[in-house]
Amino acid sequence: MKKYGFLATLALTAMLAACGSQDEETGSKSSSEAANSEVQTTVEEKIVTDQLGREVTVPGSIDRVVTGGILPYFSTWYVATNSTKEIVGMHPNSYNAAKNSVLAKISPDVLKADTSFVQNGEVNVEELMKINPQLYVEIATDEKSIDKISEAGIPVVAVKAIDAAAAEPLATFNSWLTLTSQITGTTERADRFLDEGKKVQAQLDEQLKDVEKQDKPRAMILFMHNDKSITVGGKNFFGNQWLNATGAIDVAENDVTGKKEVNMEQIYAWNPDIIYITNFTETQPDDLLQNKVSGQDWSQIKAVQDGKVYKIPLGIYRWFPPSGDAPLMLKWMAQKNHPSLFDYKIEDEIKTYYKDFYEFEISDSEIQSILNPSSDAAKY
Template sequence: MKHRLSFGFLATLMLLCIVLAGCGAQQASAPKEERVVTDTTGREVHLPGEIKSLAIVPIPWASIVYAVDGTGQRIAGMHPSAKASYEKSMLKTLAPELAGASTDFVGQDFSIHMEELGKLNPSAIVVWNYQEEEIKQLEALKVPTIALKYGTMEDLQNGIRVIGKVLGKEDRAEEIIEFQKDTMAYFDGKKAALADKPKPKVLYLYDENLKVAGGNAVNTMMIETAGGANAAKEVDGTWVNVTMEQVAAWNPDVVIVSNFSQVQPSDLFENKLEGQNWSNIAAVREGRVWKAPIGLYRWDAPCVETPLMIKWLGQKLHPDVFNDYVLADDMRSFYEKFFGYQLTDEDLKFIFHE
């Protein structure tokens, strides 16, 4: 009797396992339900349950998506300028898989080539918030479209939060935002120490055509947080062209050279830029011209490493105030925590153009 009961019990158990396995297989094969995510413009975006790939129009956001996702596997395409930055950044070391990411779907002017986008067939596309006509076209084509505002630290962090929701990496996104806010809080704590300090005039040079960061550029915030003053603050706009006469009148104490061009500090020290005379500019005379660092992305623009950029700039402008951290150690901690990567001395030299 015991044997008959045992056999019956086992048979029932086996049947139950088969049924459950079948249900599990059906659940595994069933597509995940559609999700709705609100982008930084307040638009509700209907997304597939699983994001397999993204096409990314805004230049810095390929590096930010990588940082949030922890991999480049889901980045199908990026802007040509983002790809150019990738080729000379730490992102190439951390995410070699991005070497195959397409740039054919977007022009230098951010225009979207719909036919090429169709070839990529991304799960969704990320665009600038001001690309209203393209957004309408993409919506008509039923392409899930995430629009991001960009320009301030708040915009950046709101965008990181949206990307975290898109990718299902909300916790990681919040960790990055917390890192940024904690570091910015550190600078708030330095305001009293900077209050009576002279504010060095800083000119942020974009390229060889005398395009500089104007008063509306996020670089103004970076400079002021680090205890300086943007020499071109009174010039309206973000990146704006000026004359050498204006530069001479401002006579900046410091010049930061961006990574958006091939210009090097030596070009100013040796007066190599055609039609420009830098020899009498205080920053050049005193040897205070530096190339901005480049980590995952160019530190000239808002990115996940912006707080580290301000730490770097702070030690250039006020080393006596910002003397309670070793930036190389902070960099190593950041890369280890978020990317599981141990920066070498050579990596640091590369990042800081040393």
């Protein structure tokens, strides 16, 4: 297989060298300054196999990582390593999630990340070079970015999203943690997460085993939304797996694969009992419950009539895609779907999890910010 390593030419090597002498506050250096720096070579390198099956040569010790279109990955790095200081650059959409997350308080270094290398929705390689990444992590479907960054001599690790582990969130996140562990040599936190996820799912399965199909709520995932467009999630997407795992029926699973734009007539035909709204849209439950959206009448939908419209939480990252908070997502959604079966207090579950897993004493106000995330987190 083709190997991707450091720069093939001395000139480009000089541009990217001297990473250790960067200004830690700004995390960036101009290409001209980099070119004049003393060339440094790595003491140790390793080869990892990314999720496209590519062998990628990476430094044995990494302290400058940039993350692109695989938006949750910065939080994956934190879960695996207990640190975000290595994340020196990230996609602007990731940064908005980070800025509005509890992770910004647990590990404030995450807010030092540079976002200027993404311009007009694309990676600007010249700006990226100024950040001097030792490693770039990109979503596996963005072949254009993977190729042009690799050609610039920066090691690129490709990570799959919905096509990893059949879009099963816990298994997908575990695959990301496993890859990160291979890169960093850290395994303890990854193993703990996997064990916790399995334990929580087993608990839910036990509670839900006697629930008949007709007693399961019919739910819909509102993935993206505004007054001009309605996009829902369906089969082979994270929402479908969350709903199946927590005792609900996905109303879109027979009509939608992945995500799809639909109209209100389709929503009326589905008439879901519950609507879950992701953090990839600024829409809040009150926008539907109070019928605020111009040109759309949500008042006819059963979920709206019954007041069962919920914004999916945002903890160390958005809870809809895979994240370190996945066991909490399971508990939260299971309780919304079957409140009589799951009578725990979700606030207590969050407090215990954050103390045990992240060693963070989370406050009541921070818990409320998780459960009631700002629309700002969805802004580009």
